Amino acid sequence: MSDRNEDRLLDAEIIKNVRRMPEESVPFDFSNKVMAGLEPKTPSVWLRLKLWLTGPMSLTFTPLQTIPALACLIALVMLGAMQMGGSVLDEGVRLTTVQFSLSDTNKAARTVSVIGSFNDWKTEQSTMWYDDKHGKWILEAKLPPGDHEYMFLVDEAKLVSDPQAAMTRDDGFGNKNSILFVNGDHEQPI
Amino acid sequence: MNSRSSLYIATLVVFAVSLSFLPASAAGKLEDMAAHALNCGVSSESVEQIRGLSSAGASEDAAVAVLSPLLNACVDQLPVSPLEIRLSEGVTKRVPLPAISVALEKQLASFRLAREILLTTTGSLNESALEVVGNGVGKGVVRSDFEAFATEFGKQPVEVFLTGLTMVSLQGQIDYDYALTQRILEKGIQAETLSPDWQYFVRVVLAARKHGIEDRIIADAAVDVLDKGEPVSSVLPELGFTDRDLAGGISK
Amino acid sequence: MDIEYEAEIIREVLLGNPQPFESLVREYQRPVFNLMLRTVNDVDVAADLAQEAFTKAYARLETFKPGKRFFPWLYSLALNVARDHLRSQGRDFHVFMGDPAVMSRSEDRPDERQFVEDRLDSDKVFAFVQEMAPKYREALLLRYKLDLSMQEIGEALGITVSGAKMRISRGLEMIRDKFKEVSDVR
Numbered sequence: 114m115s116d117r118n119e120d121r122l123l124d125a126e127i128i129k130n131v132r133r134m135p136e137e138s139v140p141f142d143f144s145n146k147v148m149a150g151l152e153p154k155t156p157s158v159w160l161r162l163k164l165w166l167t168g169p170m171s172l173t174f175t176p177l178q179t180i181p182a183l184a185c186l187i188a189l190v191m192l193g194a195m196q197m198g199g200s201v202l203d204e205g206v207r208l209t210t211v212q213f214s215l216s217d218t219n220k221a222a223r224t225v226s227v228i229g230s231f232n233d234w235k236t237e238q239s240t241m242w243y244d245d246k247h248g249k250w251i252l253e254a255k256l257p258p259g260d261h262e263y264m265f266l267v268d269e270a271k272l273v274s275d276p277q278a279a280m281t282r283d284d285g286f287g288n289k290n291s292i293l294f295v296n297g298d299h300e301q302p303i
Numbered sequence: 304m305n306s307r308s309s310l311y312i313a314t315l316v317v318f319a320v321s322l323s324f325l326p327a328s329a330a331g332k333l334e335d336m337a338a339h340a341l342n343c344g345v346s347s348e349s350v351e352q353i354r355g356l357s358s359a360g361a362s363e364d365a366a367v368a369v370l371s372p373l374l375n376a377c378v379d380q381l382p383v384s385p386l387e388i389r390l391s392e393g394v395t396k397r398v399p400l401p402a403i404s405v406a407l408e409k410q411l412a413s414f415r416l417a418r419e420i421l422l423t424t425t426g427s428l429n430e431s432a433l434e435v436v437g438n439g440v441g442k443g444v445v446r447s448d449f450e451a452f453a454t455e456f457g458k459q460p461v462e463v464f465l466t467g468l469t470m471v472s473l474q475g476q477i478d479y480d481y482a483l484t485q486r487i488l489e490k491g492i493q494a495e496t497l498s499p500d501w502q503y504f505v506r507v508v509l510a511a512r513k514h515g516i517e518d519r520i521i522a523d524a525a526v527d528v529l530d531k532g533e534p535v536s537s538v539l540p541e542l543g544f545t546d547r548d549l550a551g552g553i554s555k
Numbered sequence: 556m557d558i559e560y561e562a563e564i565i566r567e568v569l570l571g572n573p574q575p576f577e578s579l580v581r582e583y584q585r586p587v588f589n590l591m592l593r594t595v596n597d598v599d600v601a602a603d604l605a606q607e608a609f610t611k612a613y614a615r616l617e618t619f620k621p622g623k624r625f626f627p628w629l630y631s632l633a634l635n636v637a638r639d640h641l642r643s644q645g646r647d648f649h650v651f652m653g654d655p656a657v658m659s660r661s662e663d664r665p666d667e668r669q670f671v672e673d674r675l676d677s678d679k680v681f682a683f684v685q686e687m688a689p690k691y692r693e694a695l696l697l698r699y700k701l702d703l704s705m706q707e708i709g710e711a712l713g714i715t716v717s718g719a720k721m722r723i724s725r726g727l728e729m730i731r732d733k734f735k736e737v738s739d740v741r
Contacts, residue, residue, distance in 0.1 A: 130680035495718030
């Protein structure tokens with residue numbers, strides 16, 4: 114019997130045994146203990162909306178009842194956020210939900226959009242909406258993996274960099290683009 | 304042939320040649336170029352965008368100067384879409400057409416250089432690698448960094464190669480010494496722990512630098528984490544950061 | 556467990572109802588608990604660590620990307636809990652401190668008769684696997700015991716797909732060599 118054949122047979126035996134390797138049972142009340150330590154979550158308005166928008170329709174939860182103040186803005190959000198990416202797996206490309214925000218406590222701006230490499234620098238589908246409670250403009254979007262450049266366009270006239278961006282890059286036209294890193298595979302907090 | 308007829312022919316030749324230098328009617332030229340561009344594979348959106356600029360009052364020559372790098376990229380089989388995105392960027396930002404044209408030509412030159420670098424080091428041309436290197440040289444990363452990386456790691460599996468290449472590009476853009484990047488990559492590749500998560504390690508460098516940590520110390524921490532096979536998110540904690548320190552400014 | 560069913564559970568939990576999480580706990584408690592047992596070799600400490608892993612997973616559920624299996628993500632979190640525990644004890648995750656004897660409880664074996672014939676060999680394999688460095692051991696178990704894909708193993712261990720393949724083939728090689736050393740085969 115050749116060395117390699119023998120190795121292969123050995124491997125098969127080893128694999129079979131690994132498969133059958135015994136596992137200890139967990140202590141009998143393990144899951145109860147785990148559950149006892151868990152508090153119900155209190156999702157933010159945004160998360161509720163996102164989950165409602167991206168989930169199957171067979172839910173008992175109906176957001177129009179629980180967040181009446183936002184009912185009229187759902188349409189706007191759908192235009193802004195949903196059409197940018199489709200479902201989570203868009204033709205095999207994993208899309209990650211990100212939130213753009215620009216602080217504006219006095220609501221000095223009339224309109225704000227996000228323009229960037231991911232939307233061809235077009236303003237049509239990226240209008241932000243104003244969150245009165247937190248005094249900022251917000252847009253949620255689903256982006257493919259990559260290092261995306263973007264800026265805020267204020268009142269269709271002024272270009273503003275994102276003060277919160279981790280990295281900036283000269284755009285070659287006299288402005289500084291902000292950069293957003295999106296890792297495809299999993300949540301990647303640094 | 305006697306000298307008079309050869310002089311006559313020479314004059315004709317000179318005349319014919321000089322005719323070709325006369326500018327063709329610019330509108331005709333733009334349309335001609337547009338047809339070639341569409342035929343090659345430049346997106347109709349971009350072509351329309353340029354046509355639109357021209358009919359909105361921009362000079363025909365300026366429009367041609369913007370379309371030309373797109374067409375050349377396409378014909379040379381270099382990436383066109385990054386140039387198209389750059390064009391849109393310039394238009395939205397209301398940048399004068401000549402400046403857009405210069406930027407596009409510069410971008411095209413970067414891709415040519417990138418192709419040369421990859422072919423002379425790895426001997427092959429991966430589209431993603433081309434874009435990464437092209438963007439990198441265009442943003443100031445020195446070619447020797449890419450050459451050194453590609454020479455040393457050219458034989459790695461594609462996924463690993465691209466991760467490393469992205470790190471060289473992004474870290475080079477913030478002037479992180481290649482020798483440090485190289486050390487990190489060597490450890491990650493030797494230990495087989497350089498997962499795709501590491502491609503945006505530049506974020507860690509930026510955050511750590513903000514707190515005054517030296518580049519060399521950041522590299523030491525990264526090497527240590529890679530050696531242990533831990534994820535990139537372990538580097539900042541390894542340097543002593545808590546969750547509270549990290550709050551603020553990190554987009555998902 | 557079906558990916559879509561898991562996604563449904565996670566949505567419910569994120570919307571404020573913790574109860575469905577118990578299904579996930581029950582589904583994956585055994586492999587997580589066993590990972591901890593291999594790490595610390597003490598049933599009580601292992602149970603605490605396993606509980607910590609699930610509690611952390613619950614806390615970070617918002618960061619889980621739907622569309623993939625829950626287990627690799629959970630396992631990667633559990634590995635971190637195990638590592639952190641060892642580090643707090645001043646021990647290195649790479650140095651194994653286990654006792655092969657703990658792993659072979661006869662009441663857990665599915666088919667006693669089948670085991671009688673190759674009992675010696677199985678015991679040896681179990682012992683070798685138990686003694687191995689965690690980085691190879693976990694890769695082998697994830698692959699052959701828990702049937703994860705190479706991609707998922709990479710995700711769970713925080714390494715590349717080719718790294719995962721390498722670890723598995725080296726792991727097999729290591730056991731093969733030990734086996735040859737110890738038994739009469741060549």
